[in-house]
Amino acid sequence: MMRLRSVSTFACLALAILVLAGCGGGPGGGGPTREKSPFASEIAAAYSELLSEPEVATASARVRQTIADKYEASGSQRRVLAESPAEWPITPALATDLAAGRARLNQALTGGGRSAFPEAAARAQVSFDCWLMAHADPALASRREDCRGSFRRSLRAVENAGIQGQPRGMADDVVFFGQGSDQLTQSGREAIASVAADASGAWMRILIAGNADRASEPAGSGLAARRAEAVRDALVAEGVPAARIDVRNRGVLPPSLADEGAGGGAMGRRAEIWVL
Numbered sequence: 001m002m003r004l005r006s007v008s009t010f011a012c013l014a015l016a017i018l019v020l021a022g023c024g025g026g027p028g029g030g031g032p033t034r035e036k037s038p039f040a041s042e043i044a045a046a047y048s049e050l051l052s053e054p055e056v057a058t059a060s061a062r063v064r065q066t067i068a069d070k071y072e073a074s075g076s077q078r079r080v081l082a083e084s085p086a087e088w089p090i091t092p093a094l095a096t097d098l099a100a101g102r103a104r105l106n107q108a109l110t111g112g113g114r115s116a117f118p119e120a121a122a123r124a125q126v127s128f129d130c131w132l133m134a135h136a137d138p139a140l141a142s143r144r145e146d147c148r149g150s151f152r153r154s155l156r157a158v159e160n161a162g163i164q165g166q167p168r169g170m171a172d173d174v175v176f177f178g179q180g181s182d183q184l185t186q187s188g189r190e191a192i193a194s195v196a197a198d199a200s201g202a203w204m205r206i207l208i209a210g211n212a213d214r215a216s217e218p219a220g221s222g223l224a225a226r227r228a229e230a231v232r233d234a235l236v237a238e239g240v241p242a243a244r245i246d247v248r249n250r251g252v253l254p255p256s257l258a259d260e261g262a263g264g265g266a267m268g269r270r271a272e273i274w275v276l
Contacts, residue, residue, distance in 0.1 A: 039114040040077045042122035047071035047080075050126055059139040066133070082106070082128045088136040098132055105155055113158040119207060119246060123276045124154035150204070154276045157207070172198075173273045175231050179213065181269075182226035184234060192231060195273050196238035205276040206240065208232055209248045213268035225249035227271045 050056060051067045070080045082105055085098040105128055113121045130147035134140035153172070173195050175188040184192070199206055210228030212221070228247045236242050 037115055037118065039118040039121055040074060042118045043080070043125060044071060044074040046122045046126035047074055050130055053143070055140050055143055059133070059137050063133050063137050063140070067129070070129070082125050083132050085132060088132055090132070090135045094135055098128075098135075101128060101131075101151065101155070104159070105151075108155060108158040117158050119205065120154045120157035120274070120276050123205060124151055124158055127151035127154055150276065153274075157274050157276060172275045175227075175271045175273065177227055177269045177271070179269060180223070182223060182230050184230055188231075189234060191273075192234045193238055195275065196235055196240050199240060199244075199275050205244050205246065206235065207246045207248065207274040207276060208235075209272045209274070211268055211270050211272070215268070222249075227269075231271045231273065 047067055047070045051064070051071055056064060056067060066083070073080045082102050085095040085102065090098070105124055109121055109125070113124075127147050127150035130140070130143060131151050134142075134144040134147055173191050175184065175191055177183070177188070178185070195206070208228045208231050210224035210226070210231075212224040212227075225247075228249060232242070232245050232247050235245060
């Protein structure tokens, strides 16, 4: 009986610990903050990709361990933050630039960027860490400009994120279509060829958001999706791997995001291209 009672007591204690651990995971609970959202998988994949880069294999033990720890934590749905410039050996002038970038990043992420645009949000944070560590470790020097450029493009996309994760504001390029059409024009093909040439880096991702004209292209027609798919297919034909392209159907633009009154006109007949 004593043995059974001890086992029962142990089981109760274990259950209590599990319950307390679960309760501590929320905000202010004292435990790790859980990142139960698409952002979690996106940032885990981005840290994994960074960890697998050849330059990282030759970097310092601190760099490799930092990235590995972030990959493990994000894979376990624990929130990880961008690195602090104050904790790395970089010049004061660069530290100031990085600190300003980190402040913008944190503001964008906490302002809803994680949920509104998880792909770009994850890419922005990981690119920031890459940019910082590339200046702190000479082994990563060749990655400095690439990581800085990726950070700035991705951060811009997050800051311009629209309702339900649809991007707005300044895209890297825009392809316009004729009314009721999903056929690419010559100028559209030229724009796509330019984007494909600029997105040659294996670490780059492309997001395409298709739009429709509120006044003459009714919701539910699927035209916005077909426009985005037409741009994707053209990029693939230009040599961009399909696995690096994400397509979104933005649908019919609301009046606040389109011109010519109630969402009509050329602004509604387009596909936006974001290079992240």
